[in-house]
Each structure stands twice: as structure tokens, then as C-alpha cells.
Amino acid sequence: MYWYAAKIKSHTERRMKTWLEENKIEHFIPFRNVVIEHNGKKFRKEKPFISGLIFVRAEEKTAIEIQEKLFTEKLNIRMFFLKNKNTRKLQIIPDKQMQDFIFMVDFSESTIKIDTTNLKQGDKVRVIKGDFAGIEGELIRIKGHKRVVVRLEGLFAMATTYIPPSYLEKI
DSSP states (O other), rough: OEEEEEOTTTOHHHHHHHHHHHHTTEOOOOEEEEEETTTTTEEEEEEESSSTEEEEEEEEEHHHHHHHHHHHHTOOOOOOOOOOTTTTTEEEEEEEHHHHHHHHHHHHHHGEEEOOOOOOOEEEEOOOOTTTTTTTEEEETTTTEEEEEEETTEEEEESSSSOGGEEEOHH
């Protein structure tokens, strides 16, 4: 079983989450709370962390069956798994990367930054102290500060806030 990323139409994430849970399919669809002002009143609303992007953990054959089922069950949700550009097979996200990504999203929105630029490879590092202990990624500089980036290949990268050099070890 592997983690796969899939694109779906924006604003269908909640229905997709419900369907995946009903069908007992392991998945991760990150949501965040935002404050929306309407007619002078403030409301808290849960929105997808990354609109139109979901993660499913399954065997490749099962993942393809899920994609076909959604279309045939008339849920009006079309899902397209992301493919590896070189092999044309479904893009696999390694378990460790996915665990680190889930941890960072669940930890705190204010301490992470989404970076969709194509980052240059830096040193591979592991955070050994602090809130992000155990996270593995690449060391980069953003605005003059050292940060650890966790990449989901072909999708995006997520960077921590500043991490002191003494909290890092080279892998």
C-alpha cells in the first residue's frame, strides 16, 4: 500500500472525505479553520488546506478502482491521481514524507509556509530537537533563515519556521 495524491474539483473535499470514510479507505484531506466576515459578523469556517488536493493510501489497483467508482456512483466527483512524469505510473508518496507532512499540517498553521516554487536540492537533514523533532527534509534558506522543507514530489514543498542549526543533524 502506498500514498497517492489526487486532484478533485474544489469545494468537493468534504463530500469526498465522507465517501472515503464510508468506504473505509485510508485518506488524508487537510482542513484548516479560517475566520470569514459576512455582513459585519465573523464566522469560523473549515476550509481545505490545499484546495482540490487529497491523499489516498491504497494499493495501485484499488486506487484506480476508487477513481472509477466515484464516476459510476454518480457522486459528481471526478478524481485524477497524479502521475510520475518519467514512468507515467501513479506518483507514489513515501510513507515518511507523508507522515512528516501530516505532522506539520496538524501541528500549527502559523509555523509552516507552503512553497510551490521549484526548490534547489540542499542538504538532507533531520530535526533532532524542538517542536519538529523527527521531521526529515532539505535544509534551505528563506528570507535569510534556515528552514527544513518537506517535499511531496511533483506537488509542493512545505517549510518550517526558523530552526536553529543546533537542532539539526545532517543525514
